[in-house]
Amino acid sequence: MKLQICLFLGVTFICVSKADFSPPVVNISLDVPADQRWAPLMKLYDINFLRKAASEVIDSTVPKWVHVAIKPVVEALEKYIPQPYAGEIRGMASFYGTDISDIVLLNFAYEVSAFCTSIVTQDTTGNIYHGRNLDYPHDVLKNLTVDVLFMKNGKVAYRGTTFAGYVGLWTGQSPNKFTVSGNERSRFIFFIFVRSSILHRFYYVFIPTDKGHWWENIISAILLKSSPVSWLVRETLEAAVDFQDAVMRLAKVPIITDVYYILGGVRAGEGVVITRDRGGSADIWPLDPLHGNWYRVETNYDHWLPAPKRDERRDVAMKALNATGQNHISMDSLYKVLSVNPVCNWITVYTTVMSAATPEKYTTAVRDMCV
Incomplete structure (x- = not known):
C-alpha cells in the first residue's frame, strides 16, 4: 500500500x-472431532515457526519461572476445560508436538492484552x-x-x-x-x-x-466456571x-x-x-x-x-x-x-x-x- x-x-x-x-483463509469443520479440527493449519505454517512463535508469546506474557512452576497445575487443570475447547487444545498440542500445558498457557496469554x-x-x-x-x-x-x-x-x-x-x-x-x-x-x-x-x-x-x-483469569475460568x-x-x-x-x-x-x-x-x-x-x-x-x-x-x-x-x-x-x-x-x-x-x-x-x-x-x- x-x-x-x-x-x-x-x-x-x-x-x-x-x-x-x-x-x-482456512476452513475449520465443526463436523469433525474437536481434536482434528485445526489440522488444516499444518498446511499453512511451518511447525518450527509455530513452536517458536508460541514460545515468544508465552515468554513475553508469563514469566519463565512461573511458566515452569505452573506446568503441573495446568496439566492437572486441563481435564476441567470444557468441550470443544479441551479437544481442540489437545489437538493443537499434538500438531505442535508440544506439552498441552504450553497450548493452555498460550490460549490464556492471549486473553491478557487485546x-x-x-x-x-x-x-x-x-x-x-x-x-x-x-x-x-x-x-x-x-x-x-x-x-x-x-x-x-x-x-x-x-x-x-x-x-x-x-x-x-x-x-x-x-x-x-x-x-x-x-x-x-x-x-x-x-x-x-x-x-x-x-x-x-x-x-x-x-x-x-x-x-x-493471567493466573487470576485461569482460576476464574476453572474454579468459578467463568x-x-x-x-x-x-x-x-x-x-x-x-x-x-x-x-x-x-x-x-x-x-x-x-x-x-x-x-x-x-x-x-x-x-x-x-x-x-x-x-x-x-x-x-x-x-x-x-x-x-x-x-x-x-x-x-x-x-x-x-x-x-x-x-x-x-x-x-x-x-x-x-x-x-x-x-x-x-x-x-x-x-x-x-x-x-x-x-x-x-x-x-x-x-x-x-x-x-x-x-x-x-x-x-x-x-x-x-x-
Missing part, C-alpha cells in the same frame, strides 16, 4: 504502510458497518493472523479472525445476524515513546493494564439466533475478566457497546441515530470517563468519523478512519471491517506498520 494522506477537519494525518496484506479500537456505525439508509483494529505487543502475530471459516454441514456457520494456535475469537461475524469484536477493558494506560526513523517524529504505543492477572472472553464470543457466534440474542448472551454470561463487547446487527439501530464486569454488564451503550449518535467508538476505557490525555485514539477516530459524515460512511471509509494515526499505530496487528447484512464483504488486512 502506498503512502496515504487523509484530510479530516483541516488536520492532515499521515498513514504509512509498507506492505499491508490479507491473511490466509488493546483495540472498535467502531460500529449506521449510514443514512440504516446500513450497519463495524470495524476494528486489534493491537498486541507481539510483532510475530502478524504472521500468525488467519481468517477462519467455521463450517457446518458444508456451509459457513460463522467466521472470524484469530491467531494460529488460539481457539478463541476476538473478531467475528455470524452471517445475516450480527458482528462482534472484543476490546480489553483497562483501568490505567502507560506510554512508551518511540522515535520514528521514517518521519523523524515521536510516537507512542499504549500499554493498558487489565484488571486481572468463560474466557474470546470463548464466549465464539460460543455466541455459533448459538445466538439474532442480534438481540447475542447482546443478551454477551451481557450476562460470567467471564474471566473485564472486557468491552461491540456488536453490529442487520437492522437500523442494531449497534451497541457492552461494558462488562466479570459477573455481568456494567453499561450498555447503543446507537441512537435519531438523536445524531450514528456511531460508537470504543477503545480500552469506559466511554463515560475522559480519555487519557496522551491517548488520542478515541478523539481522533471521532473527528475522522464526523468529517466523513453519516451520508458517506461505508466499509471503505470506515477502513480509512481505522487507518488514521494513532488509531492505527505501532502495535496494530490487523484491521477488520464487516457488515453482517453483506457477509461476503468481510475483510481483514494485516498492517505492516502504521505511524
Whole structure:
C-alpha cells in the first residue's frame, strides 16, 4: 500500500504502510472431532515457526519461572476445560508436538492484552458497518493472523479472525445476524515513546493494564466456571439466533475478566457497546441515530470517563468519523478512519471491517506498520 494522506477537519494525518496484506483463509469443520479440527493449519505454517512463535508469546506474557512452576497445575487443570475447547487444545498440542500445558498457557496469554479500537456505525439508509483494529505487543502475530471459516454441514456457520494456535475469537461475524469484536477493558494506560526513523517524529504505543492477572483469569475460568472472553464470543457466534440474542448472551454470561463487547446487527439501530464486569454488564451503550449518535467508538476505557490525555485514539477516530459524515460512511471509509494515526499505530496487528447484512464483504488486512 502506498503512502496515504487523509484530510479530516483541516488536520492532515499521515498513514504509512509498507506492505499491508490479507491473511490466509482456512476452513475449520465443526463436523469433525474437536481434536482434528485445526489440522488444516499444518498446511499453512511451518511447525518450527509455530513452536517458536508460541514460545515468544508465552515468554513475553508469563514469566519463565512461573511458566515452569505452573506446568503441573495446568496439566492437572486441563481435564476441567470444557468441550470443544479441551479437544481442540489437545489437538493443537499434538500438531505442535508440544506439552498441552504450553497450548493452555498460550490460549490464556492471549486473553491478557487485546488493546483495540472498535467502531460500529449506521449510514443514512440504516446500513450497519463495524470495524476494528486489534493491537498486541507481539510483532510475530502478524504472521500468525488467519481468517477462519467455521463450517457446518458444508456451509459457513460463522467466521472470524484469530491467531494460529488460539481457539478463541476476538473478531467475528455470524452471517445475516450480527458482528462482534472484543476490546480489553483497562483501568490505567502507560506510554512508551518511540522515535520514528521514517518521519523523524515521536510516537507512542499504549500499554493498558487489565484488571486481572493471567493466573487470576485461569482460576476464574476453572474454579468459578467463568468463560474466557474470546470463548464466549465464539460460543455466541455459533448459538445466538439474532442480534438481540447475542447482546443478551454477551451481557450476562460470567467471564474471566473485564472486557468491552461491540456488536453490529442487520437492522437500523442494531449497534451497541457492552461494558462488562466479570459477573455481568456494567453499561450498555447503543446507537441512537435519531438523536445524531450514528456511531460508537470504543477503545480500552469506559466511554463515560475522559480519555487519557496522551491517548488520542478515541478523539481522533471521532473527528475522522464526523468529517466523513453519516451520508458517506461505508466499509471503505470506515477502513480509512481505522487507518488514521494513532488509531492505527505501532502495535496494530490487523484491521477488520464487516457488515453482517453483506457477509461476503468481510475483510481483514494485516498492517505492516502504521505511524
